[in-house]
Amino acid sequence: MSKIRVYELAKELKISSKELIELLMNEFSIDVKNHMSVIEEEDADLIKELLAEKEKEEKDKNIIDEYEEQIEEEVNKVKKKKKKKNENKEEKTDENASEVIEIGETITVKELAEKLGKPAADVIRTLIFTGVMAAINQEIDFETAEKVCEKYECIAVKKEETEELEELEEEEVSEENLVKRPPVITVMGHVDHGKTSLLDYIRKAHVTSSEAGGITQHIGAYTASLNGEKITFLDTPGHEAFTAMRARGAQITDIVILVVAADDGLMPQTKEAISHCKAANVPMIVAINKIDRPGANIDRVKQELAEEEVLVEEWGGDTIAVPVSAKTGENIDQLLEMLLLTAEMQELKADPKRKAKGTVIEAKLDKGRGPVASLLVQNGTLNVGDSILVGSTYGRIRAMFDDKGKKIKSAGPSIPVEVLGLSEVPEAGDRFTVVKDEKTARSMAEARKEKIKDESFRASTRVSLEDLYNQIKEGNVKELDIIVKADVQGSVQAIKQSLEKLSTEDVKVRVIHGAVGGITETDVSLATASNALLIGFNVRPDTNATAAAEREKVEIKTYRVIYDAIEDVKSAMIGMLEPEYKEVVHGKAEVRATYKISNVGTIAGAYVIDGKIIRNSEVRVIRDGIVIFESKLASLKRYKDDVKEVGTNYECGLSIEKFNDIKEGDIIESFTMQAIERKKL
Structure with a gap:
């Protein structure tokens, strides 16, 4: 009986592999691991029939839905008119309320006037009356701005720099604006296993020849196309750079292609690359290269992968392995198709309408052009003229180039670009974010520099066996x-x-x-x-x-x-392991008399009836057999002298922290909590 792969059927039905997998598992109770799994032809025919019926039902519903939508729209129009009237009434009642304005450490006179909604000349006049001479573009401190706000019956609230940084990081994601983005791929593997040859073949086959020249040297990343779908490749020096970026908190890779030579098998660097991928929790596709070589042994490679706990699909695992030849181009298209399918399963999405944010791929200082940085936009759209904060660096984008060296005005998610206009050379792995203006970017960059300086004084907290x-x-x-x-x-x-x-x-x-x-x-x-x-x-x-x-x-x-x-x-x-604690009771004393001393509190004259009372120990006050308070012993005396402890049948004077309601007949119990070292796991 013939069989068909899930992704092939999904393509035929014009739906995503993920949707088809959900349909198979929920509607037909067919256990499917991923898009590479195979199903029987009979099941495939049943699915086709089911989808055809659903399509027909939807067409019938559309006419009714359209009619209902028209009625709903008319009802909503009436509701909106009523709502506007109510809002206008509310606005009038709120006009007299005090306005709250957020201001940073400093603010220009022009910005303050805009926030107050007053002419700049009026604000300057108010400043002169308060004894401050300032021009329209001059900065004033928060205290001065606060006085001006009081004159206009407004409340000034200080906005901390850290709050601004948090706001940048936690900008709200609108589900409506999310669109599909190209996957970002990193190629890793052992030296001389064909990483560069594979990238070269993809570049020649899927990027036009006129665009291919000098891509790698120019930007360190490029985009290729397959069936109208874009794929972004990062051309990094290897897993050292991959890990260096991850160490800086920049998880920019969506999928890793692990290149293994069919005639050589797994080598130390390949094993290291596998460890790096697992630690980063990034999906991996194995490209078994050099299958055109005489000594190629694909099964041996799969066996060695299994030893490293990487099971390929044919062996019951979930790792896709594609035998390829970077020399002849055999199965390269299949490898790219698998990349797109894996990306489809990940549902990679981004919001192109928000402010751009992403990561620095690499950066250098060019003699003629100044600091030059290669950026990967991960979310939003980056435009020429945008002010950006990059790590502890800032700048305004003067010019932007794509992976082919062409000047561009904007770049969307998963697109690599080269930018000019930064104040300093940033580090690879630095995060960048678009801010409202260059002044904000500069002040935030300075705040970050100060923070880095403070942190450098403190010892790095790496994990060690001792602590x-x-x-x-x-x-x-x-x-x-x-x-x-x-x-x-x-x-x-x-x-x-x-x-x-x-x-x-x-x-x-x-x-x-x-x-x-x-x-x-x-x-x-x-x-x-x-x-x-x-x-x-x-x-x-x-x-x-x-x-x-x-x-x-x-x-x-x-x-x-x-x-x-x-x-x-x-x-x-x-x-x-957190230590276990046990309570050790040292002794009990009975309160025989109480004395109230001003500025000290209540002192108890007590008689030790059992064990001993220890200074600085924890105590509990027991009245009629009920514990009414627990605290620490504040003082312990014999006559006028402070003592460390008082034994059985001796009198003493004591006071308890934060407790003055001591009465005659109360029992004071002295105890400590002792940590028990965990000996066994």
Whole structure:
């Protein structure tokens, strides 16, 4: 019996793969994993019939719906007229109410006049009467502006810089304006496995020859087209840049193409790339390249991928693997189609009508043009003339170029551009946001610089075995990410399995990367991005790795005995568990007399009837067998002397913090809460 793939049927029915999967699972109870799954021809025919019937029903409904809509529109018009009348009445009653105006640390006279809705000349006159001489474009401080607002019966409220930054980040997303955007793809893999050849072939086949020249060198990103759909490719140096960007909080990649040579199999850099993808939680499509070579073995590659916990679809997993040849172009179109289908399943959307925001891909200082930055617009539309805040840099876009070097006036979501007009060279991975004007951008950039300066004085809070509990005490399930490097593969597997077995309901241990060889700078960069521990077994860090670890405050622990490594992690995990507490009662005293002293409160004359009363301990007041108050002992004296403790059958004077209602006959119980160290997981 013939079968058909889900995405092929979706294309035939002119609906998305996601819609078809939902239909199959809900209406027909057919278990479908993803768009690459296959279904029987009989089921496909039933679906076609069902959709045809639904289409016919919808056509019949349309006539009735149109008529109902017309009636509804007429009713709404009448309602709107009534609403306007009511609003006008409300406006008249609110005219006398005081207006609230938000002002930053400083404001120009012109801006203040606009906020007050008064002529600038009137505001200048008011300033002169308050003893301040200021021109229309001159800045005045908040206190001066507040006095002016009082004269006009307005209330001035200080708007903090941090609030403005938060507003930029948390701009409301309108569901109505969301449109489909092109996916952003990064190509990763081992050296000489054909990453560049693959990109070159895609560029030649799907970008016209007149546009192809110098793209990579020009911007570090470009767009290709397939069946009218756009795809944006990031041409980065590899997973080091990918991780460096992720370490800065810039998750810009939607899908990763992992290139593996069919004649070479998985290499150390490929395994590292897989670890980076998993840590970033980015969907991955494997391109098994060089299938035209004589020694190509696709099944061996799939086997090696399975060993790294990457199961391809044919083997019951959910990772798409496409055998390709960058030399002959075999299956390249199929690879691009899989990219579009994966993007379709992710439902990548953005709002082109909002203010633009995105990430810096790369930046440089050009002798003739000044600071030049390659930006990837992730949301909104970026226009020439926009004022932007980029990390701790700012500027106004003077000129903008697309990936072909052509001058453009605007760029929408997922489009890479090169811009001129920044004050300084930003860093790769910096976030950019469009703000209302250059003055706002400058003041925000300065505020960020100050914040960065303050933070640099404080020690970096990287995770370490010694203070693990202090660093990860929030959240119910704690995660401890670990990177393992060892001298032989057997040791890597043994340590990985032993550490992951330590996971409990309270603490989860996750080995995000394990490999053979010395500890390198790449390992440190992955640890930085993932806030992970670096454990080395019979290996040492090289000079660059040591320098990077010191700079990034990443802890590297090296061991020669596996048992020691496991015990250290186990101890750290015990430290992550919140300690248990038990109450230790020290003694009881009976109140025999009370004295009220001004400026001190009530002092109790007590007799210790059991155990001892300890100074600075916690106490509870018991009256008629009922606890009426709990607090700390404020003072403890024998005659006129302060004492640390008073034993059984001795008299003492005491006072209790925040409690003066002590009465004769009350029992004062002294106790402390003692932390019990957790010994077992």
